[in-house]
Amino acid sequence: MNDDRDLSRRDVLSAAGGTAAALGLAGCLAGDGGGGSSGDGGDGGDGDGSSGGTTGNGTDTMTIGVLEDRSGNFSLVGTPKHKASMLAIEEINADGGIMGHQIETFAPDPQSDNQRYQQLTRRAIQEEDVDVLWAGYSSATRESIRPIIDEHDQLYFYTTQYEGGVCDHNVFAVGPTARQQLGSVLPYLREEYGPKIYTIAADYNFGQLSADWVKVLANENDAEVIGEEFIPLSESGFSSTINRIQEADPDFVMSMLVGNNHTAFYEQKASAGLEVPIGTSTAMAQGYEHRRLDPPAMANIYAGVNYMEEIPTARNTDDGGFVDRYYEMYPDAPYLNEEAETNYFSTYMYKQAVEQAGTFEQEEVKAALESGISYPAPEAPEGEEISLVPETHHVDHHMWVMKSDEEHNVTAVDDRVIPETFLKDTVGCDLTAEDEETQYTPQDYYEEAG
Numbered sequence: 001m002n003d004d005r006d007l008s009r010r011d012v013l014s015a016a017g018g019t020a021a022a023l024g025l026a027g028c029l030a031g032d033g034g035g036g037s038s039g040d041g042g043d044g045g046d047g048d049g050s051s052g053g054t055t056g057n058g059t060d061t062m063t064i065g066v067l068e069d070r071s072g073n074f075s076l077v078g079t080p081k082h083k084a085s086m087l088a089i090e091e092i093n094a095d096g097g098i099m100g101h102q103i104e105t106f107a108p109d110p111q112s113d114n115q116r117y118q119q120l121t122r123r124a125i126q127e128e129d130v131d132v133l134w135a136g137y138s139s140a141t142r143e144s145i146r147p148i149i150d151e152h153d154q155l156y157f158y159t160t161q162y163e164g165g166v167c168d169h170n171v172f173a174v175g176p177t178a179r180q181q182l183g184s185v186l187p188y189l190r191e192e193y194g195p196k197i198y199t200i201a202a203d204y205n206f207g208q209l210s211a212d213w214v215k216v217l218a219n220e221n222d223a224e225v226i227g228e229e230f231i232p233l234s235e236s237g238f239s240s241t242i243n244r245i246q247e248a249d250p251d252f253v254m255s256m257l258v259g260n261n262h263t264a265f266y267e268q269k270a271s272a273g274l275e276v277p278i279g280t281s282t283a284m285a286q287g288y289e290h291r292r293l294d295p296p297a298m299a300n301i302y303a304g305v306n307y308m309e310e311i312p313t314a315r316n317t318d319d320g321g322f323v324d325r326y327y328e329m330y331p332d333a334p335y336l337n338e339e340a341e342t343n344y345f346s347t348y349m350y351k352q353a354v355e356q357a358g359t360f361e362q363e364e365v366k367a368a369l370e371s372g373i374s375y376p377a378p379e380a381p382e383g384e385e386i387s388l389v390p391e392t393h394h395v396d397h398h399m400w401v402m403k404s405d406e407e408h409n410v411t412a413v414d415d416r417v418i419p420e421t422f423l424k425d426t427v428g429c430d431l432t433a434e435d436e437e438t439q440y441t442p443q444d445y446y447e448e449a450g
Contacts, residue, residue: 060100060101060102061101061102061103061104062097062098062101062102062103062104062131062360063103063104063105063106063128063129063130063131064085064089064103064104064105064106064130064131064132064133064134064347064350065105065106065107065124065128065130065132065133065134065135066082066085066086066105066106066107066134066135067107067108067110067117067120067121067124067133067134067135067136068081068082068085068107068110068134068135068136068137068343069082069109069110069111069112069137070082070109070111071109071111071112072110072111072112072113073112073259073260074112074137074138075112076260076287077137077160077286077287077337077339078112078137080333080335080336080337080339080340081134081137081159081337081339081340081342081343082107082343083326083329083330083333083340084326084336084340084341084343084344085105085107085134085343085344085347086105086107086329087325087326087329087330087344088343088344088347088348089103089105089347090329091325092347092348092351098351098354098355098360099354099355099358099360101360106123106124106128106130108120110135110136110141112137114140114141114144114145115144117135117136117141117144117145118144118145118148120135121133121135121145121148121149121154122148125148125152125154126152130154131155131360131362132155132156132157132350132362132365133149133154133155133156133157134156134157134158134159134343134346134347135156135158136158136160137160137339138160138206139160139162139163139205139206140204140205142158142160142162142166142171143205143439146166146168146171146437149168149170149171150168150169150170150437153169153170153362153363154170154362155170155172155362155365155366156170156171156172157172157174157343157346157350158171158172158173158174158175159174159175159339159342159343159346160175160339160342161175161176161177161178161181161281161282161285161286161305161306161338161339162175162177162178162206163177163178163205163206163209163210163213163441164177164178164179164180164209164213164420164422164423165177165209165422165423165427165439165440165441165442166438166439167392167393167423167427167429167431167436167437167438167439167440168393168431168436168437168438168439169366169431169435169436169437170366170437171393172346172369172388172393173393173394174342174345174346174349174388174393174394174395175306175338175339175342175395176305176306176395176397176399176418176420177394177420177422178209178210178213178256178281179213179216179217179418179420179421179422180304180306180397180399180418180420181281181304181305181306181399182210182213182214182217182254182279182281182304183213183217183304183399183418184304184305184399184400184401184414184416184418185279185280185281185302185303185304185401186214186217186218186221186223186254186279186304187217187221188279188302188401188413188414189251189252189277189279189302190218190221190222190223190251190252192277193251193252193277194251194252195218195221195222195223195224195251196223196224196226196248196249196250196251196252197214197218197223197224197225197226197250197251197252197253197254198225198226198227198228198245198248198250198252198253198254198276199211199214199225199227199228199229199253199254199255199256200228200229200230200231200241200245200253200254200255200256200257200265201228201229201230201231201254201255201256201257202230202231202233202256202257202258202259202262203230203231203232203233204233206256206258207230207231207256207257207258208230209441209442210256210281211228211230211254211256212441212442212443212446212449213442213449214254215446215448215449216442216446216448216449218448219446219448226248226250227244227245227248227250229241229244231257231262231265233258233259233261233262234261235261235262236261236262236264237264237268238264238265238268238269239268239272241265242265242268242269242272242274245274245276246272246274250276251276251277252276252277252278252279253276253277253278253279254278254279254280255278255279255280255282255283256280256281256282257280257282257283258282260287263287263289263292263293266283266289266293266297266298266301267293267294267297269297270296270297270299275299275300276300277300277302278300278301278302279302279303279304280301280302280303280304281303281304281305283298283301283303284298284301284303284305284308284402284404284410285303285305285307285308285337285338285402286337286338286339287337288309288334288335288337290404290408290410291334291335291408292334293408295406295407295408296406296407296408297408298404298408299404299405299406299408300403300404300405300406301403301404302401302402302403302404302413303401303402303403303404304399304400304401305338305399305400305402306338306341306342306379306397306398306399306400307337307338307340307341307342307377307378307379307400308337308338308400308402308410309323309335309336309337310402310410310411310412311378311379311400311402311412311415312412313378313379313380313381313382314381314382315376315377315378315380315382316378316379321378322336322341322344322378323336326340341377341378341379344377344378345375345377345378345379345386348375349369349373349375349388350365350369352373352375353365353368353369353371353373354368356368356371356373369388369390369393370390370391370393370431370432371390372387372388372390373387373388374386374387374388377398379397379398379400380398381398381415384398384417386398389419389420389424390431390432391423391424391429391430391431391432391433392420392423392424392429392430392431393431394420394423395420396417396418396419396420397417397418397420398415398416398417399415399416399417399418400412400414400415401413401414401415422440422442422445423440426445427440427445
């Protein structure tokens with residue numbers, strides 16, 4: 001990618017000729033009276049959606065629901081998800097839409113409020129008649145709306161990296177699972193630094209199940225968890241935790257901390273002189289701490305991710321690649337995060353499935369998705385695609401281990417495709433053969449996680 005990002009963005013528009021003008025006029029995102037849809041800004045209220053149908057100028061339309069947090073506790077990670085969805089929709093509309101239908105959006109801000117998520121999910125399904133829904137950052141949000149999703153058999157994409165285990169006919173959980181993320185970085189650190197692990201994790205469903213996966217992966221890689229702590233989301237003081245880590249003297253730490261309060265750990269560990277390598281499935285890729293915090297807070301941090309803005313693939317960083325297109329549309333955006341890429345490529349997977357099915361009818365689109373959709377996502381090196389696993393509705397991601405140095409320069413130190421094996425091989429989830437609406441956990445299958 002051109003070091004002068006602004007210049008490269010201008011070059012993209014110049015090379016695209018009339019495409020930029022087409023993007024500016026595409027679909028209903030411009031709010032031209034053809035059936036009000038929300039772009040990136042919106043008013044954050046409930047009145048910015050429209051059901052699919054026919055616009056005043058006779059253009060066929062369809063409706064995508066995008067419920068992503070642009071305010072509240074999860075706005076830092078939710079805003080890039082929303083933006084990337086809108087980028088994909090703009091591009092698709094400029095290219096003729098989906099089967100000739102321009103995309104309208106129902107996209108109010110859920111404000112990081114699970115009760116509001118439930119209200120908006122019901123409205124999206126019952127009043128806006130969305131053809132497909134993207135919604136939510138946290139696992140708690142997903143589980144708060146999943147009963148509504150299942151009650152109405154709504155096609156739903158959940159795009160956050162998460163603890164794993166959801167086997168649900170209506171849910172396509174296309175972000176990487178804990179087994180994929182931790183399964184990339186933990187073996188790398190075990191090989192580089194040794195077998196002794198200290199785990200720190202957020203004290204809720206995601207952190208607890210992720211810590212169980214650390215124990216499972218430690219057992220599989222001849223390593224040992226010598227300490228484990230669960231930190232309340234409200235906690236921002238880590239001196240005692242840092243002291244216990246220093247006393248335990250692990251070879252590396254596994255961190256599944258979450259949220260703004262927990263960000264303080266990295267600053268405090270640097271101030272305390274804690275230099276032990278730290279592996280993570282949450283830091284840098286989502287909340288871009290390496291950009292927000294002063295060095296050397298993120299020194300010696302290794303993130304297991306499917307995507308970061310810095311991953312060195314041609315589709316991502318070459319001129320005109322994903323990064324350039326994102327910042328061309330959003331020049332003031334602070335970072336292009338992991339979940340944003342997942343929102344982006346899953347929108348294209350949906351388009352591909354609709355066109356394969358030849359209909360927007362949701363059960364037929366689900367069947368098309370279950371046929372084995374692949375897509376050349378930005379995370380994948382040239383010549384490779386990522387694939388949706390028909391049986392589990394998850395993705396076999398191309399995973400990267402990204403290291404931050406003392407100056408917060410981020411480089412790739414390892415990468416490989418890691419299949420999502422827990423649901424398919426261990427649980428035996430097969431949604432092509434039997435409908436389920438279940439979340440499985442490692443405690444059910446691994447003694448060391450009990």
